Amino acid sequence: MLTMQAAPVGLDINAKRQNSMKVLVTVKRVLDYNVKVRVKADRSDVDLANVKMALNPFCEIAVEEAVRLKEAGVATEVVVVSIGPKAVQEQIRTALALGADRGIHIETENSPESLSVAKLLAKVVADEQPGLVILGKQAIDSDNNQTGQMLAALTGLSQGTFASEVKIEGDEALVTREVDGGLQTLGLKLPAIVTTDLRLNEPRYASLPNIMKAKKKPLDVKTPADLGVELRAHTELLSVEPPAERKGGIKVGSVAELVEKLKNEAKVI
Amino acid sequence: MSEAVNAAERESMEFDVVIVGAGPAGLSAAIRLMQQAQDAERELSVCVVEKGSEVGAHILSGAVIEPRALAELFPDWAERGAPLNTAVTADEMYLLQNATSARRIPNALVPKTMHNEGNYVASLGNLCRWLAEQAEALGVEIFPGFAASEVLYHTDGELKGAVKGIATGDMGIGHDGQPKDSYMPGMELHAKVTLFTEGCRGHLGKQLIERFALDKDADPQHYGIGIKELWDIDPAKHQPGLVVHGSGWPLQGDASGGFFLYHAENSQVVVGLIVDLNYSNPWLSPFDEFQRLKHHPLFAQTLDGGKRVSYGARAITKGGFNSLPKMTMPGALLLGCDAGTLNFSKIKGTHTAMKSGLIAAESVFEALGKNDSAGQEIAAFTDAFKASWLYDELYRSRNFGPAMHKFGVLLGGAFNFVDQNLCGGKLPITLHDTKPDYAQLKPAAQSPKIDYPKPDGKLSFDKLSSVFLSNTNHEEDQPSHLQLTDASIPIAVNLPTWAEPAQRFCPAGVYEIVEEASGPRFQINAQNCVHCKTCDIKDPSQNITWVTPEGGGGPTYPNM
Amino acid sequence: MATLIIAEHDNSILKPATLNTVAAAAAIGGDAVLLVAGEGCQAVAGQAAQVAGVNKVLLADNAAYGHQLAENVAPLVAELAKSAGFEYVLAPATTTGKNLLPRVAALLDVGQLSDIVSVESADTFKRPIYAGNAIATVKSLDAIKVITVRGTAFDPVAAEGGSASIEAVTAVHDAGLSRFVGEEVAKSDRPELTAARVIISGGRGMGNGENFALLEKVADKLGAAVGASRAAVDAGFVPNDMQVGQTGKIVAPELYIAVGISGAIQHLAGMKDSKVIVAINKDEEAPIFQVADYGLVADLFDAVPELEASL
Structure with missing residues (x-):
């Protein structure tokens, strides 16, 4: 591993070695975070008709991190992949406008479950041989927080989840993770899987010229069959309901009574 | 940051036509331009900028849509899947006498312009989303999330003073006016012709009207504020295609306006109230008028047991023919509700806005075929406009609004019945309404206070829980997009004279007077703003200027 | 039927989140087996053995598991689940559990149910989606059900009273893929808003930014984070990053104390899962009382100092 004391020559050599690295980023199309979700009247699912869809915010952070690695000369190419119906190409284009180089769309009828997504991505990883894969830690629709970890298991690679900082040093990624009660830093052998937390970076805005350029960047469309993956259901969604509305409790007459209730009844202090 | 610094940093892009605002007028113009270019096998670059985070996000309308202009744009609109799915099946009109009773007005006595056979109950937001898809398929570049914040003018040569295009707003400026890490300077979009289709009270349109004195031969513009909600109702009460209009209670005194209740598809209804902004009582709150309106049995019987899905508000340009400014200027056109093409006698602006876009596209395309078309005033538009059914329609309806303003709902309605049904809008007189809406407010002390009932949380709601359903958001750390020319006026002038009416005319709770130990303070909650523009119109001191916030901010209306 | 539960610990103390997860296992039924994987974590196994309702403790004590790296622990868990025939593998939905369990699920070729809030039947569970704005009822179709558990949804079992046997697990998995470099325990005396167990928030009723000092004193006593409503942020009392609500931070602490906050829906959206x-508000009509478990109609400038004094 390179240290700060290393000679400038060493830095150059190191930079060249890193220069061969490709970064794979995944993006998911989800309900825009500003839009209030609404459960369908028949409670079969949430209603996504005519509502604004957008790039999952954690995925946007993943794209930004990959693009920054490229701008820093650490990565050579940023490949963005998304899985779902044709509409997800809109989110791939957004990622391309933010600076990714090319896109891969794996076309499926619906949005597959995490394990299926991980299996498809594992094939893409095998094909593309990236040095680093960056995913959002979770999608803000299903809130699963699984795909990155599953992909790491299937590819046998190291994992750095909930990253708030990523540094590439030699053949290792130093990933600072947001864990309960603080931060933890791990050294991950490359290639590695990283999932992003909110504080990793603040994504840039796509500029108009870049949005136009993105329309011309290459985008491959594949099917699960092309990748030799058979999708299987692991769960069944039985129903979706709005959360129970909170009911008002009691009024207390004094601070003393409040403290007594919190201690003895609610047992929270 | 000075403009000079901005201008130096900004990059520019060149287009044949730049269109500001992806509403019905702008998208119709874009589509027609491309259709002509394809027919003529000519290269044409057309770009549409839209301040909403997606096309449709800021679109709010009733809407009962007359498909006339759409059919001119796409004769096969039905086969192409335009989202006009609910044909009007019945028209009902009521005059509400008080909080409990209503009188149905026989159809024979309803002005013809208010009959809706052949029209559709639809979401204008969804229609715009569909139009945007058609436009993109034809090669139009549409950029949602980019607000046109500034008009650019040619600064030298023959074209000096002509419109050169627009600049999009800077992104990533903090509330202190300093660039943040995410700072991205705006872009200059230069065009041979720029079409301004921002909708009612467009903030660039307002500047253009002033700069080119476009309204010097017109009456002052008049406005209304429309407040609308979308409801899921009991399917048993749902009558797809039923269209209900009316007026009367709860608006009192000289306040006028009208309500609507449309049964759309999927067991949903839209309900709304339009309050004319020429009301004089500063205690009036259009929002609260609308909330109490829903308790009238005419509405409650439909809404009871239902669930409110969405909420929004938008000002309406309703001055019509007499208030219509000149629509051309060197290098640009002002179209749709940005100019004021809405036909208030039909309470419809979609087909007229679209038609204005179609006419403009044809005149512009012809002009672009000639040399040196950049920066020219397209006079041919005015002739084509005057020869169109749009002009005829607006001319026939010219007295409708002024009659209501002058004679009140009942006598004005009678005048309109005679004018529209018996004379086809050809009565040889023209009524004028020459006092701007903001000048109508009487001092608070001379006006009766209005005691609005508390919302019950079932049929009626408070402002903040309403704004919540508009999915409104603005990046928090940015300068306020609601600018005061003189920061002292709200407390020093508006509060003592009119009890600061902004607290009440704003339907989104943006303006508040906060009582503090040191005295009252005027608070602007810019984050709540649903971009309705009412404050820019109705502030009696004309002290509030609405400017574009960072692109993508504002409401995110679904199905509105 | 047996459930393997991943114990949350730091090699010396068994973390309370484990007790909520054991409670979820109890709701499922069958035997509950706790796995303590770590290094020098004998004491944790001792504590785990005393947890009410635990039938057995598995202790995997090895340097490879010292920092509970997912690359090393996941194969251990997957191997145990398969070889011992566990039908359920549960972990608390903490950052440790969330990091580890999906890796286990993938090794077992099964899906995972994240963050469950209730057990409906042996294979059906409820879990929040869309940041808690909808609740999904989901049925698992897999033979082994891998689940993370939202602690606040299950009342913890007693930490003592049990007497489970402790069995050593000798299998060592060292993938050699990752290494622990360092950690930084949040050094602020006050926790982060999103991670705090207790939050005390002020609204516009605070009057100004200086008055937030009143809340900070209470926060210091309770180990609480200090938040604010948007009205307080908009009024310039406190910075943006303290904002709880729709456009601010979404929080779900065990105790949320709203002081001088009217309870606009935008704020409720950010804290209703507490x-x-x-x-505490002097306006008894304030909407916040409609969602408060305990409401005190009082002048906050009297009530808050009194609250601080009585803690």
């Missing part, structure tokens, strides 16, 4: 909500 376990216990206390409202």
Whole structure:
């Protein structure tokens, strides 16, 4: 591993070695975070008709991190992949406008479950041989927080989840993770899987010229069959309901009574 | 940051036509331009900028849509899947006498312009989303999330003073006016012709009207504020295609306006109230008028047991023919509700806005075929406009609004019945309404206070829980997009004279007077703003200027 | 039928989140087996053995598991689940559990149910989606059900009273893929808003930014984070990053104390999942009282100092 004391020559050599690295980023199309979700009247699912869809915010952070690695000369190419119906190409284009180089769309009828997504991505990883894969830690629709970890298991690679900082040093990624009660830093052998937390970076805005350029960047469309993956259901969604509305409790007459209730009844202090 | 610094940093892009605002007028113009270019096998670059985070996000309308202009744009609109799915099946009109009773007005006595056979109950937001898809398929570049914040003018040569295009707003400026890490300077979009289709009270349109004195031969513009909600109702009460209009209670005194209740598809209804902004009582709150309106049995019987899905508000340009400014200027056109093409006698602006876009596209395309078309005033538009059914329609309806303003709902309605049904809008007189809406407010002390009932949380709601359903958001750390020319006026002038009416005319709770130990303070909650523009119109001191916030901010209306 | 539960610990102390997860296992039924994987974590196994309702403790004590790296622990868990025939593998939905369990699920070729809030039947569970704005009822179709558990949704079992046997697990998995470099325990005396167990928030009723010092004193006594409503942020009392609500931070602490906050829906959207909500407001009509478990109609400038004094 390179240290700060290393000679400038060493830095150059190191930079060249890193220069061969490709970064794979995944993006998911989800309900825009500003839009209030609404459960369908028949409670079969949430209603996504005519509502604004957008790039999952954690995925946007993943794209930004990959693009920054490229701008820093650490990565050579940023490949963005998304899985779902044709509409997800809109989110791939957004990622391309933010600076990714090319896109891969794996076309499926619906949005597959995490394990299926991980299996498809594992094939893409095998094909593309990236040095680093960056995913959002979770999608803000299903809130699963699984795909990155599953992909790491299937590819046998190291994992750095909930990253708030990523540094590439030699053949290792130093990933600072947001864990309960603080931060933890791990050294991950490359290639590695990283999932992003909110504080990793603040994504840039796509500029108009870049949005136009993105329309011309290459985008491959594949099917699960092309990748030799058979999708299987692991769960069944039985129903979706709005959360129970909170009911008002009691009024207390004094601070003393409040403290007594919190201690003895609610047992929270 | 000075403009000079901005201008130096900004990059520019060149287009044949730049269109500001992806509403019905702008998208119709874009589509027609491309259709002509394809027919003529000519290269044409057309770009549409839209301040909403997606096309449709800021679109709010009733809407009962007359498909006339759409059919001119796409004769096969039905086969192409335009989202006009609910044909009007019945028209009902009521005059509400008080909080409990209503009188149905026989159809024979309803002005013809208010009959809706052949029209559709639809979401204008969804229609715009569909139009945007058609436009993109034809090669139009549409950029949602980019607000046109500034008009650019040619600064030298023959074209000096002509419109050169627009600049999009800077992104990533903090509330202190300093660039943040995410700072991205705006872009200059230069065009041979720029079409301004921002909708009612467009903030660039307002500047253009002033700069080119476009309204010097017109009456002052008049406005209304429309407040609308979308409801899921009991399917048993749902009558797809039923269209209900009316007026009367709860608006009192000289306040006028009208309500609507449309049964759309999927067991949903839209309900709304339009309050004319020429009301004089500063205690009036259009929002609260609308909330109490829903308790009238005419509405409650439909809404009871239902669930409110969405909420929004938008000002309406309703001055019509007499208030219509000149629509051309060197290098640009002002179209749709940005100019004021809405036909208030039909309470419809979609087909007229679209038609204005179609006419403009044809005149512009012809002009672009000639040399040196950049920066020219397209006079041919005015002739084509005057020869169109749009002009005829607006001319026939010219007295409708002024009659209501002058004679009140009942006598004005009678005048309109005679004018529209018996004379086809050809009565040889023209009524004028020459006092701007903001000048109508009487001092608070001379006006009766209005005691609005508390919302019950079932049929009626408070402002903040309403704004919540508009999915409104603005990046928090940015300068306020609601600018005061003189920061002292709200407390020093508006509060003592009119009890600061902004607290009440704003339907989104943006303006508040906060009582503090040191005295009252005027608070602007810019984050709540649903971009309705009412404050820019109705502030009696004309002290509030609405400017574009960072692109993508504002409401995110679904199905509105 | 047996459930393997991943114990949450730091090699010396068994973390309370484990007790909520054991409670979820109890709701499922069958034997509950706790796995303590770590290094020098004998004491944790001792504590785990005393947890009420635990039938057995598996202790995997090895340097490879010292920092509970997912690359090393996941194969251990997957191997145990398969070889011992566990039908359920549960972990608390903490950052440790969330990091580890999906890796286990993938090794077992099964899906995972994240963050469950209730057990409906042996294979059906409820879990929040869309940041808690909808609740999904989901049925698992897999033979082994891998699940993370939202602690606040299950009342913890007693930490003592049990007497489970402790069995050593000798299998060592060292993938050699990752290494622990360092950690930084949040050094602020006050926790982060999103991670705090207790939050005390002020609204526009605070009057100005200086008055937030009143809340900070209470926060210091309770180990609480200090938040604010948007009205307080908009009024310039406190910075943006303290904002709880729709456009601010979404929080779900065990105790949320709202002081001088009217309770606009935008604020409620950010804190309605708190376990216990206390409202102190002088306006008895304030909407916050409609969601508060305990409401106190009082002048906050009297009530808050009194609250601080009585803690």
